[in-house]
Amino acid sequence: MKLISIAAMAFAFSITAPISMADQTPQDVSATAQTMVTAKVNGMVCDFCARAVTKVFGKEDAVDNVHVDLDSGEIHVTLKSGAELSDDRVAELVKKSGYDLVSVERETA
Amino acid sequence: MKRIQHAGLALAIGGAISIPWAEARPVSYPGGWTVMQKNNGDFSSVHAHWSPTAKDSIGLYSERNWQTDWHFTGVQYNRLVKRWNTPNSQANLYLKAGAGQADPFGDDAKTEAAGFIGVGADWETRRWFVSYEGRAYDLGFTKDARQSARIGVAPYLGDYGDLHTWLMLEVQNRPEADTPTVVTPLVRFFYDVQLFEIGYTPETEELLLNWIVRF
Numbered sequence: 655m656k657l658i659s660i661a662a663m664a665f666a667f668s669i670t671a672p673i674s675m676a677d678q679t680p681q682d683v684s685a686t687a688q689t690m691v692t693a694k695v696n697g698m699v700c701d702f703c704a705r706a707v708t709k710v711f712g713k714e715d716a717v718d719n720v721h722v723d724l725d726s727g728e729i730h731v732t733l734k735s736g737a738e739l740s741d742d743r744v745a746e747l748v749k750k751s752g753y754d755l756v757s758v759e760r761e762t763a
Numbered sequence: 764m765k766r767i768q769h770a771g772l773a774l775a776i777g778g779a780i781s782i783p784w785a786e787a788r789p790v791s792y793p794g795g796w797t798v799m800q801k802n803n804g805d806f807s808s809v810h811a812h813w814s815p816t817a818k819d820s821i822g823l824y825s826e827r828n829w830q831t832d833w834h835f836t837g838v839q840y841n842r843l844v845k846r847w848n849t850p851n852s853q854a855n856l857y858l859k860a861g862a863g864q865a866d867p868f869g870d871d872a873k874t875e876a877a878g879f880i881g882v883g884a885d886w887e888t889r890r891w892f893v894s895y896e897g898r899a900y901d902l903g904f905t906k907d908a909r910q911s912a913r914i915g916v917a918p919y920l921g922d923y924g925d926l927h928t929w930l931m932l933e934v935q936n937r938p939e940a941d942t943p944t945v946v947t948p949l950v951r952f953f954y955d956v957q958l959f960e961i962g963y964t965p966e967t968e969e970l971l972l973n974w975i976v977r978f
Contacts, residue, residue, distance in 0.1 A: 695848075696848040696849055696850050697846065697847075697848025697849065697852075697853040698853075699851070699852060699853050699887050699888055699889050700887065700889070700927075700953070701923055701924070701927065701953060701954075701955070702788075702791070702977060703853070704923040705792075705956065705977065706791060706792035706795065706817070707792075709792050709794070709795065710792055710793065713794075722923045723922065723923070724889065724922050724923050725920075725922060727850060727851075750792075750793060750816075750817060751792055751817060752790075752792065752817035752818075752843075752846060753848050754848040756850075
């Protein structure tokens, strides 16, 4: 009797687990979607400038990663899953770093 | 002996430094620390500061002047008065002030209240660099002043994290010095948070060694 119960539970799990995972998959994909914020900035000409920006943005809870491109004068900020960083906040952080924001673009992957 | 003194001070203070460039840009980012050291034969100095904002910094400054025999130690405040940011350049205007104590060399040296004020300006692109710095000291027992200017060019452009190299020419004027005006060609290496400079002044046959770290 015990053996039958275990077999029944195993069978039930084997057919429900994929269904439940299938149900969760879209939600997980949505939850792991990351937003990339690209801020065009004036005045960023050296590594100390880039470091200032990296430090200031890196302290934000919403920020996962910061990359500075001196050639294009752009800051590429990857946000944590589900996190938000408003344009106003981006402007504040750029100003706090000592530079001037020109534009902000967003891309969600 | 003088060179030994230079080396001794440089080692004793472990290297913090301020080149005129660094002095001209003495403010970092909120919460950032910077240690700067300069040795150019004329004087050796250390400036360690902390920036509460991107427009202010406060720290300690110590300078030993080999030319006119005095030593200053005190607190220094730096203020970014104005910054001009453009797509390809940055320019800055700074004011600086220090207060502390100074003494002339010697066994009977008497310490006196002392201070200084200074102004710094720079303009920089990724290819070109120009700066100026002037400061005046009141040391109680004497007064002193100096000014310096720089021009530099980067032979290649590196991105963030690369090794950056600059070729520079510095002109320093100090009326009280034995040789009031000297010209120093130098090379700057800039990697990660470290900046190192080495140069040579033919008029005085002195070596210039500067180092900065920001964290």
